[in-house]
Amino acid sequence: MTLTVNDLRVHYRTLRGEVRALDGVGFDLADGEILGLAGESGCGKTTLGKSLIRLDGRMRHVGGTVTLDGDELPLSDDRAMNAYRFHKISLVPQYSMSALNPTRRIGRMIRELLASRGVTVDTDELHRRLALVGLERDVLDRYPIELSGGMKQRAVMVISTLLDPSVLIADEVTSALDVSNQQAVVGALTGLRDKGLVTSMIFVTHDLGLTSHIADSIMVMYAGKLAEKAPTRTLTTEPRHPYTKMLIGSLPQVGARYKDKPLSGIEGSPPSLLNPPLGCRFRDRCPLADARCAEEPPVVEIAPRHSVACWKAA
Amino acid sequence: MLTLDRVTKTFRAGAFGGGSTTAVDRVSFEAAPGELVSLIGESGSGKSTIGRMVLGLTRASSGSLTLDGEQVRPGKDFYRRVQGVFQDPFSCYNPVFKADRVFALVRRAYHPGVPDKEWADRVEKAVRDVRLDPGQVLGRYPHQLSGGQLQRLLIARALLLDLRFLVADEITSMLDASTRIDVLNLLAGLKERGLGVLYITHDLSLGTYLAERTVVLRNGRVVERGDTQKVFGNPLHPYTRTLLAAVPRLNEPWTSAEPVEVCAFHEGGAPDTDLYETEPDHFVACAGLPDCGRTSA
Amino acid sequence: MSTLPDPAPEAPSAEVPVAKPGRESLHYAVRNPKLIIGVTLVLILLAIGVVGPMLLDSGNPNEYVGPQAAAPDGTYWMGTTTFGQDVYAQFVHGLRATFLVGVVGGAIAAVIAMVVGFLAGYRGGVTDEILNMLTNVVLVIPALAVLLIINAYMGVRSVAVQGLFIGLTSWPWAARAIRAQTFSLRTREFVDLARLSGSGTWRIVFREIAPNMSSYLFMMFILLFGGSILIASSLDFIGLGPTEGVSLGLMLQSAQQWSALQLGMWWWFIPPGAGITAIVGALYVANVGLDEVFNPKLRES
Numbered sequence: 001m002t003l004t005v006n007d008l009r010v011h012y013r014t015l016r017g018e019v020r021a022l023d024g025v026g027f028d029l030a031d032g033e034i035l036g037l038a039g040e041s042g043c044g045k046t047t048l049g050k051s052l053i054r055l056d057g058r059m060r061h062v063g064g065t066v067t068l069d070g071d072e073l074p075l076s077d078d079r080a081m082n083a084y085r086f087h088k089i090s091l092v093p094q095y096s097m098s099a100l101n102p103t104r105r106i107g108r109m110i111r112e113l114l115a116s117r118g119v120t121v122d123t124d125e126l127h128r129r130l131a132l133v134g135l136e137r138d139v140l141d142r143y144p145i146e147l148s149g150g151m152k153q154r155a156v157m158v159i160s161t162l163l164d165p166s167v168l169i170a171d172e173v174t175s176a177l178d179v180s181n182q183q184a185v186v187g188a189l190t191g192l193r194d195k196g197l198v199t200s201m202i203f204v205t206h207d208l209g210l211t212s213h214i215a216d217s218i219m220v221m222y223a224g225k226l227a228e229k230a231p232t233r234t235l236t237t238e239p240r241h242p243y244t245k246m247l248i249g250s251l252p253q254v255g256a257r258y259k260d261k262p263l264s265g266i267e268g269s270p271p272s273l274l275n276p277p278l279g280c281r282f283r284d285r286c287p288l289a290d291a292r293c294a295e296e297p298p299v300v301e302i303a304p305r306h307s308v309a310c311w312k313a314a
Numbered sequence: 315m316l317t318l319d320r321v322t323k324t325f326r327a328g329a330f331g332g333g334s335t336t337a338v339d340r341v342s343f344e345a346a347p348g349e350l351v352s353l354i355g356e357s358g359s360g361k362s363t364i365g366r367m368v369l370g371l372t373r374a375s376s377g378s379l380t381l382d383g384e385q386v387r388p389g390k391d392f393y394r395r396v397q398g399v400f401q402d403p404f405s406c407y408n409p410v411f412k413a414d415r416v417f418a419l420v421r422r423a424y425h426p427g428v429p430d431k432e433w434a435d436r437v438e439k440a441v442r443d444v445r446l447d448p449g450q451v452l453g454r455y456p457h458q459l460s461g462g463q464l465q466r467l468l469i470a471r472a473l474l475l476d477l478r479f480l481v482a483d484e485i486t487s488m489l490d491a492s493t494r495i496d497v498l499n500l501l502a503g504l505k506e507r508g509l510g511v512l513y514i515t516h517d518l519s520l521g522t523y524l525a526e527r528t529v530v531l532r533n534g535r536v537v538e539r540g541d542t543q544k545v546f547g548n549p550l551h552p553y554t555r556t557l558l559a560a561v562p563r564l565n566e567p568w569t570s571a572e573p574v575e576v577c578a579f580h581e582g583g584a585p586d587t588d589l590y591e592t593e594p595d596h597f598v599a600c601a602g603l604p605d606c607g608r609t610s611a
Numbered sequence: 612m613s614t615l616p617d618p619a620p621e622a623p624s625a626e627v628p629v630a631k632p633g634r635e636s637l638h639y640a641v642r643n644p645k646l647i648i649g650v651t652l653v654l655i656l657l658a659i660g661v662v663g664p665m666l667l668d669s670g671n672p673n674e675y676v677g678p679q680a681a682a683p684d685g686t687y688w689m690g691t692t693t694f695g696q697d698v699y700a701q702f703v704h705g706l707r708a709t710f711l712v713g714v715v716g717g718a719i720a721a722v723i724a725m726v727v728g729f730l731a732g733y734r735g736g737v738t739d740e741i742l743n744m745l746t747n748v749v750l751v752i753p754a755l756a757v758l759l760i761i762n763a764y765m766g767v768r769s770v771a772v773q774g775l776f777i778g779l780t781s782w783p784w785a786a787r788a789i790r791a792q793t794f795s796l797r798t799r800e801f802v803d804l805a806r807l808s809g810s811g812t813w814r815i816v817f818r819e820i821a822p823n824m825s826s827y828l829f830m831m832f833i834l835l836f837g838g839s840i841l842i843a844s845s846l847d848f849i850g851l852g853p854t855e856g857v858s859l860g861l862m863l864q865s866a867q868q869w870s871a872l873q874l875g876m877w878w879w880f881i882p883p884g885a886g887i888t889a890i891v892g893a894l895y896v897a898n899v900g901l902d903e904v905f906n907p908k909l910r911e912s
Contacts, residue, residue, distance in 0.1 A: 041461075213568065248564070253519060254518060371806060
């Protein structure tokens, strides 16, 4: 098991109180596994990704443990985490392509970054890795503005994985890209995993269609909690949680037409995590909800590797 | 009826500079009342520039844009009939004012004589029409509302005018899958009321979900257009095929695009046009194959 | 962006759908301690500057009225100078003159900066090129040197004329800043939406763009205001200040010139120094408060 997350709770401090962005999430990430993390905005998926790397000033680790390759990560100790960041666990953030310094050539930026981490660059290795994600080696001599969004995103991926981390977290890396670039980025990510440069990966996105192409298993989150986790095929074809079902139902497929069969979204919006409601958090939007849902449903493994937090799923 | 006839937009680089780029190159298509036309292209294809030209926010360098036979001319009278909704709902609202100020602006410009009570009723009706609860959204600041709510308020705003045509530029790309489809269904509702809609998107599956007709753009030029089912049921241009193949589908692996063997444009006798009509309401540009007489790059 | 519930939901505004931003800003303005403190302090100093001179027996603050170099006492509240001038009389007159040069210089510079900055930023293209060129030309002119020449040749007699010349030379940096801000706000979609609502150029500039930078504009005015005071003091220093009257800058200058610091005559330089600091500082505090009033996101503290 590369990564084991156990009952992780992370809260945000705000002026109005604590926002329980992650409220007891647990899962395992096997060696070589790509886990897709899906859910609406505000469900805690970005918070989860960030917590594994660095808690920003407003975030507080309230409970739970994260074990990476047998070591427990010192989540709340910013200094101690330095030993793991980039070396063992790496993050490609959502807007990483705009994070490239516009006044530096890509190559120089990489050298400076590695120097600051006390690592020297193996130029041949760098070239090999660029080729792996489908980039020419001359991108090293170019400025960020000369690259397309997809190329920048792939360059950042190469930088993030230079030290062969155990876990790479890709946070919405494809959201701002066109379909052909999405395909290239997803291909590059899979390539990094297949070559063993990254042991395992967490692919955060709100696009279930795209996730199904890259992920071995998918975890759906809702309001800071796990709703359902299953192997990709199972989750997309036989979802058990009503939220997963509705999420998949709201996904227009190529060829689906409003004229023939209008799709429907999910009414309402996720609850505020400042004072989350008791019981099942999806209750208010759930068509199946009844009195029992006032009690919080536990996460139950209804089939091997298929866990659901819903009273109606069993 | 919105008609674009060989519309071109060239941007100069620098006010006194000599360089220029052509963002939109001789684009022609029509959108009839009660019809939704989707304009599909990747970033840099010029699709948003076309939307801005239809709205009169950017002037075309050449060619003509007409609505019901009249030239597009920005001004009060024009905006009574044509409105737009844009990509980023948060950027569409002036952050220092309450969100419902967008209604007040419409009132000031178009309905100054309407009494307060009647106007409030109209606003409330429009807000209900987009399936929002007036008590929940009126009197709030933009940052207190969600993207989906803001986007729907903008559609409600357009409903307060005698609207004939709506330009919807990537209106769902910032929304979650769960709310995205509701906003699209609203567009379908508008269309059924007899409005013409130009839906600009990079997401092919969303475009095909609603549109009667589709225009595929690449580098400012139309590569293929016509009836949606014909264009995507039988794509003739290699770019359309690539685009179609790149769309991620649930549980179906990516397939590589089927290569185009024969350029339909030249096969059709390469008449002196930009697009060749291969079948009724299905136009295609030169495929740019190595043995083509000319290329449409 | 999540939808957090409004902490204090207002009454459903269905009856009054037309927002009244003015009234609402006022509602928050009178509840903002920073704004109240800042404005109160400025008003007090202004009142001293306006009313103070009227209550004095003599109209000329430079008269030699008392003992030389006396420390503050009941008669001379702020003591006297080396020559026996009443520091309090100079201070209240100086406050008035300082306010005047700040307001005149700051206002003229702010108006020019706003017209040039908004127009260049919003219109862009050739308008921008021309205005930008003008701005850059004025920016690189050594303003102090020009003021020296103007003052030396024309012989500036009154504080208002001094303010006028300062205003005419100190606007470029502010115009550039406004232009840059306008440039970035112009591309925001709410500006497009205002155009789609049939609003004209100046309406968009003043009703859509300017409110987004209102606290910035105010801060700019404060800086121009303070800058005018400082430039005026520099001119006073080399004897090119107004030939009539007194200003806080002039007071500081004579204090420095006659070694008040070395002689331990703190009452001579502290009042004018504190006066300048208090005016500019109070305006700054008010500005921070204004930011909270204008920006609804900052209100929820």
